[in-house]
Amino acid sequence: MTMTRTGKRATKEQRAAAEYLGSLDDSLARWVRSTGPIDAYDAHLPVAVGSPLEWLSFAVVSRQLSRASSLAIYGRLVARFGGTITAARVVSADEQALRDAGLSHQKARTIRALAERVDDGRLDTDELATMTDAEIHAGLVAVPGIGPSSAHRFMLHYLRRPDVFPSGDLAVRKAITALDHLDGVITPKAAERRSEPWQPYRSYATSYLWGYMWRAHEATEVRAPQRELADEGGHQSSSPSGS
Incomplete structure (x- = not known):
């Protein structure tokens, strides 16, 4: 899921969440600081819902x-x-x-x-x-x-609750795993414990994690054609950089 950056349009809550999460001694903090304030609640729904x-x-x-x-x-x-x-x-x-x-x-x-x-x-x-x-x-x-x-x-x-954390969500767990450089995908129970420092803005942390995974997915999509061209030219490589 993509993130909706709000920048200078950020609300008081959005700025507070970004400042708090970005201030932590935490692997997520650097990504938060580079991203800035976001709208954690935007679901990008393609339909209008009234209830x-x-x-x-x-x-x-x-x-x-x-x-x-x-x-x-x-x-x-x-x-x-x-x-x-x-x-x-x-x-x-x-x-x-x-x-x-x-x-x-x-x-x-x-x-x-x-x-x-x-x-x-x-x-x-x-x-x-x-x-x-x-x-x-x-x-x-x-x-x-x-x-x-x-x-x-x-x-x-x-409902736009600010402290919701879907610990079972695979994308959330993969993002934590990547940011923390873990050997295997973190379990839901461990992810729940990992989220404790992000209170009371775990909804925002969740959206930052989703955004992190989306960026990683986009990067993979960009690199894939380059690998295909290299293969067609007969040059096999074990990494996108060819190293």
Whole structure:
């Protein structure tokens, strides 16, 4: 996931997070200082969502699908419910209506289960602002098909909580592994411990880590054609520099 640098447009919180994380005696600090303030909450969503149910529904729809497929299915789903996904409309529809939009059986069940909990008050979206991160996380992962990753991303990107850390996220763990020069990918439990110095700005640390991995991915993409050209010329090398 790319980072949204804010530079001179940075809010007070964005500047405070960058200053704090950049001041640590920490492998992440150098990357933070070179990057500057960021918008930790920008999810770069390709659709407009007007409620927690719509945000979570798109997260479910887009899981393991291409952007084009996700947009097509979500568009049909929104159209099926008259332009807005509401708990009452989902609950009143049968599962086949969700399947007809292109959802798998499991995804249809998850969205319906979410809507049922919103509709009957077990997941009170009007109270989210006053709930703790732990309470929200527990309420979301209780829904079949909603895991810790979806719960963390919802709290980070939709609720804009500043201290969310998805310790199980592979990109986050790979970034920590690279920055700390570890021999193997850090475990979720160890990543959780590693994140402690980044409190109370772990959402920002997460976004910096995602940005670090995105930069590494871009660098790999740039180098790949150069390696291919070298191979075609008959010059094999074990590293991008040829050394």
